[in-house]
Amino acid sequence: MSTPWVIRKNGMFYRAGSMGYTSSVYEAGHFTEATAKRHAETRGIYAHPLEKFLNDKPDRVRFEEPTVTADEVSAYREDTGASMWEAKAELRRRKMGAAFEKFRAEASLEDKVEFLLDRIEERET
Numbered sequence: 001m002s003t004p005w006v007i008r009k010n011g012m013f014y015r016a017g018s019m020g021y022t023s024s025v026y027e028a029g030h031f032t033e034a035t036a037k038r039h040a041e042t043r044g045i046y047a048h049p050l051e052k053f054l055n056d057k058p059d060r061v062r063f064e065e066p067t068v069t070a071d072e073v074s075a076y077r078e079d080t081g082a083s084m085w086e087a088k089a090e091l092r093r094r095k096m097g098a099a100f101e102k103f104r105a106e107a108s109l110e111d112k113v114e115f116l117l118d119r120i121e122e123r124e125t
Contacts, residue, residue, distance in 0.1 A: 004030035004050040007039045014039070024110050025053040066095030 006028045007014040012021035013028035018039075022028060028050070031039075036047035068091045076087040103115070 002032060005033050005036035005047055006050050006053065007031060007036050008046045008048065009044060025050070066092065066099050068092050068095065 006025065007018075009021070012023055013025060014020075014031075015022055015027065016029035018029065030050060031047075033047075033049075039045050040047035068088055072091055073084060073087045076082060076091055077084065080087070082090065103112075107115070
């Protein structure tokens with residue numbers, strides 16, 4: 001099978017069958033080189049091998065729920081005198097805050113939207 005190509009216009013990828021646009025290379029339609037180059041004959045439309053975008057794109061950033069270990073809870077309880085429940089809740093709150101900050105800083109807009117959609121789906125099921 002030949003290398004798939006993608007078509008871009010105004011920074012957006014054509015969807016499969018040229019049925020709309022997407023900002024996600026993962027949702028982009030795959031075209032033959034000849035078809036992509038034929039579209040690219042029009043001003044403002046560009047054809048590229050799909051691998052160009054996959055090789056340049058870093059791994060997707062996923063939000064990871066933090067875990068709290070028994071040792072962390074014990075140490076926090078010793079330092080603060082908190083109950084086990086209070087220690088777990090506080091440590092989880094702190095780790096969740098740090099995880100969200102990391103996700104905000106490193107995730108692409110696409111990753112953030114996917115995260116929100118996953119959360120909405122979880123609440124509806």
